[in-house]
Amino acid sequence: MSRVLLIEDNADLAAGISYNLQKEKLEVRVEEDGLSGLHAARDWRPHLIILDLMLPRLGGFELLQQLRETGDRTPVLILTAKDQEADKIQSFRYDADQYVTKPFSLKELLARVHSLLRRGQAQRALAAEPFSFGEVEVDLSLRSVRRRGVLVTLTPKAFELLSALIRRDGAVASRVDLLREVWGHRSLVLTRTVDAHVAELRRKLECDPANPNHIVTVWKVGYRLQR
């Protein structure tokens, strides 16, 4: 059963949405303030978060930012009365997946919820399968990397970077995309940081780090992972 975390300070609305989600055979947990919502997102590990923006104790944007900065990629559907363009842009900057304004159509909301859950399920399935290239085997669910059967220790960011490349399944990832995905939107981090972590991955995973066969540079664009 998929878990949906609903962070909404209006108890009645939360009750109504929760009632309808439960009717869809979903497990729902309601939190009425941002801080409790953030803790629930970390501890309960939901498959989808439905998030209001105006929340007591911790605002929706701050919650989303903190979530993404810690590498949490849980799909997030923003459900808010704020319909300003700036709010929508801000939400997508923090990698929100959907933005729905109040009042909303129940059918549409449920359709969006199911869509996000399906996509998340596909990604989880991908993560569950061990991925291998050259002499390296990566288990995303266990966060383990082995080379010739020997466990390789990677820094958390290097592992996130490797995961991001694996998720693209051979497609090219630009430095900016990798930055946003792995480091979030912190202005102090430069694209050079990506290069430094790629160098770490090559040093630890490639046979000849100077002439990499798997973590390949795409000239003036970024990197891709080839098996």
Place this chain on the structure above:
Amino acid sequence: MRKFTIKPNWSVVLLGVSLATLAGIAVQAYQADRRHRDTALALLRDYASFAVFNYNQNLAGGLRSAADAALHSFGPVPRGGAFDAATLARVSSPSHADCNCRMSNAVGGGNYLYSVANDSLIAGSQPRPSAANDLIAAVLRKAPRLPNASEPVLQRVDANRWLTYRTISRSPNDTILYAVWFDQSHLQPVFKQAFCPEVLLPPTLARGLPLDSIVTVAVYAQGDATPLWSSRSELEWHQPAEDTLGAYYAALVVRASIRKEAAPSLIIGGLPRSRLPQLFALFMISAGLVLAAAKQIRRERGLVRMRERFVTSVSHELRTPLAQIRLFLETLRLGRAGTNAEREWALSHIERESTRLSHLVENVLHVSRPRTTAPAAAPVVELEAELADIVAGFLPLARSRRAHVVNSFEPGVLAAIRSEHLRQIMLNLLDNAVKYGPVGQTIKVSAKTNLDRVQISVSDQGPGVPTADRDRIWDAFQRGTSEEALATGGTGIGLTIARELTRQYGGSVQLGATDGGATFIVELPRIRVGPRGENHSRTAVQAS
């Protein structure tokens, strides 16, 4: 996350530039004015210098004539200074009867011959030795030996006595000084005579005015602050000029200045007055106008921001109940509410949110309507029943945050107010209490009398109103600045409406003091009913 950006406001920039330009022009005008004034003052100083120069010429001539006349008592000076016995006797005579000069007749004065080589008096008017002789010898010993021997020298002896002498070489090794001493009063006519109107300032400059009214002249001994003579008794120096007579005339100092009153007559267009006060006033007025304009622009921007905030808030406040109404309606329409209890639950939400929506619309309409004066006739209502009814209607809204409402109404309390207004006041206060208090709190509502007033209070268990916000919460479209207040929805008009409505009935609403939470107290004039039921204080209500 809120981002602050600086938007250039061209109106303010232009105002700033105009103010800076104005300041520049004011400074330039001030400088030009000052230069003009300096030129005029320099001209006055030039006139004074001219007068000093001319006076000095006159005075030097007068002093020379007077000294010559005084020294004339010696008669012709013998070649080589070989004074014969007769001359010496005449010199030694205290009476000087044969001398017709002015100075040698001075009281206490006398004639002296002094030998530089011997450093002693050869002859003198006083019997020797005498204090006067010693004094004269001491003065002559120190007297300057000036190059022009034919020129008489004027020398000050003490505060009241002066000495004039001439030198003559008696032998290669000796010089004779023959001197006459006299009282200071004998110099006064000379000083006065030198003050010749026609000469000091030519008529073209004086423009026909009496010299006395134009120029002031005074003569000072070197180092003295009190003048030996002055053309006026009261001295007032305005742009004065000063010069010193030569060493032959005891380095007398002559000072002159053009009188302030005469300055406008001497200078074309008069002495320019300082325009600084006018310039300063002009600058201040302009700066005030610029500041007023800047303030107006700021106020307008504030109003625009306030309007935007209000529209955003109202939009948010409208959307929230609408979202619920639509959600529960769709739940019902799609047949997702399976049981009667579930359907009833959904309907109760719709009903409650409709109430909330109508209350919000009522508030917005109240704000958009023009301000009204006191109602013509306010019906007397019994507060216990009215308030109980209002609270009962509000309970579903309170339940949305699991709030409990406890009533405490004094029976038989009357007030003159329209029911719908009392409802609007109370709903705003109750709505605030629910919004800003914690979930599951207890809200206390009470009504009691206090002398000729009726007090209705609403207390919550929230964090209370911060001191900084206690005044601004009453202003329209303003909301609390605390994090809790900002995170809570609201339009910022509820308390404004409550205050306006209570004032219409001669009442007030204020924030009471509590240990925790916020207590709002509505005060209305109390209506007393007499034994036969007549209303005794109705007129007071209408008057207010």
